[in-house]
Amino acid sequence: GENVEQHPSTLSVQEGDSAVIKCTYSDSASNYFPWYKQELGKRPQLIIDIRSNVGEKKDQRIAVTLNKTAKHFSLHITETQPEDSAVYFCAAKGRYGNKLVFGAGTILRVKS
């Protein structure tokens, strides 16, 4: 089955700097890769996603890149703000599978 590894487990950045979180997946048939942001005690919220027919997707300060050959995808947050502080989860979904497999999560702290 699919296995998703996420790094780093914690990340501290200064306000205004960029943050990058990386995930690798094992199932080459996976074709959908969402990123969720979860603030303390709140629901995971989808912030961006990418499908395997696209290499990069951007939404304002957030971008996701996908390297199918290497089976890894990354979340990039530019001009970080204190409100970006949260836990970020990557996930992958196989073409023939029904479920999202989540990474272990990254605690992002943006210091002002």
Added chain:
Amino acid sequence: DAMVIQNPRYQVTQFGKPVTLSCSQTLNHNVMYWYQQKSSQAPKLLFHYYDKDFNNEADTPDNFQSRRPNTSFCFLDIRSPGLGDAAMYLCATSRDLTYEQYFGPGTRLTVT
């Protein structure tokens, strides 16, 4: 405006006392999921319904059951809660299996 609603938000039950958690959606999505999320961990899929078809994850304990009486509602029944079942329970929906998942606010279950 709430699209995925979970009740109650906090539930306290006694060891071994059956408990039911509720999820409803206004999105008319075909798929409804139940996840268990323990502190500092990623959400773990318990099962999902595609319309009326129930799909259980292989490692979901028999103690956990689910019902979906109609498109809008889905219930999670824990027949005999143990201390290890204390967690946040998240409901999610998606239009179809290939579409993005939207999470409800969760029910935090405490077992005393």
